[in-house]
């Protein structure tokens with residue numbers, strides 16, 4: 001079956017997925033709000049690179065400015081739409097593309113955070129599926145240029161699921177299409193997969209945003225590493241309090257991570273060892289910077305309200321204390337407003353404040 005695929009958002013994730021789909025011969029159209037990016041892709045194609053020479057590819061891809069989307073009325077409708085903009089753009093992006101789907105067409109958040117119900121609130125639950133980006137760390141470092149900072153081909157780079165956990169032909173179809181991008185797993189527990197990825201991002205993204213440190217340097221810095229473990233531990237704790245069966249968080253058993261942040265010295269040593277090992281074994285390039293760290297460097301809005309703030313709000317509803325996440329939310333909001341500057345010292349200050357309050 002031939003699928004027409006639309007991807008709203010041609011940034012690091014949308015551009016990467018779109019380029020690999022186009023390379024495999026799929027009928028794919030990207031839509032992006034950044035005019036220079038659209039024009040550069042039209043002129044030069046998308047240039048991708050990664051950890052190996054084979055990943056340096058150039059791919060022509062069809063791409064439209066947001067304002068040109070109304071022209072889809074003259075084309076065959078799409079079978080699959082992916083939303084790959086930041087979380088705060090989810091609602092309008094869903095509204096933008098929905099009129100151009102076939103009656104059976106599916107629409108999926110291919111984002112971080114937990115936007116499935118946001119998509120469903122516009123498209124209806126019956127049209128909505130989810131794509132978890134579990135193993136692509138990438139950066140749109142210039143218009144039309146994306147570099148991936150982690151290896152291709154490890155199991156479960158992309159995970160797809162129905163909101164109700166069912167296994168459907170349309171999910172199989174989506175998995176088959178995305179299989180031309182990287183490895184795909186089908187999940188029957190999309191929300192737990194989302195919360196697992198949210199725990200990874202809670203540990204790394206906001207910390208990179210508040211400290212300006214790269215992915216590996218977060219781990220190498222003693223204070224940042226301690227703070228990351230606190231953030232992850234709280235996120236996992238809130239996940240467990242919701243009754244979720246979480247997967248490994250950055251290869252760390254979730255319960256070990258939870259205990260590491262709650263004063264268990266053996267668990268802490270184990271977690272630290274896994275994090276440090278990750279900086280040494282070529283699993284992540286030195287240039288890797290979590291997407292929220294990239295946002296702060298570029299002076300752009302972050303996803304903090306959809307990420308660590310969700311940990312704090314859900315924890316508060318369930319009676320789980322999340323002081324580290326609350327502190328980092330306040331810090332990143334302060335940075336967004338221009339009241340604070342990101343630095344490793346800022347993380348040390350947050351740690352002191354938390355210790356003083358407990």
Ligand SMILES: NC(=O)C1=CN([C@@H]2O[C@H](COP(=O)(O)OP(=O)(O)OC[C@H]3O[C@@H](n4cnc5c(N)ncnc54)[C@H](OP(=O)(O)O)[C@@H]3O)[C@@H](O)[C@H]2O)C=CC1
Nearest residue numbers: 010011012013033034084085111112133136137138140291
């Ligand atoms: N990057 C990563 O490694 C990963 C990201 N994700 C998630 O994927 C979703 C999309 O994020 P991601 O692809 O990283 O986002 P990007 O920042 O790469 O791109 C998103 C959008 O940002 C704009 N944009 C990006 N850079 C610039 C710039 N320099 N100047 C002006 N506009 C720019 C464009 O639209 P606009 O102007 O409207 O913002 C673009 O479509 C998020 O939910 C993110 O958390 C998930 C896994 C990994």
Ligand SMILES: CC(C)(CO)C(=O)C(=O)O
Nearest residue numbers: 136137201204205290291
């Ligand atoms: C690559 C990773 C996992 C870093 O936290 C990510 O999802 C992001 O940068 O948004």
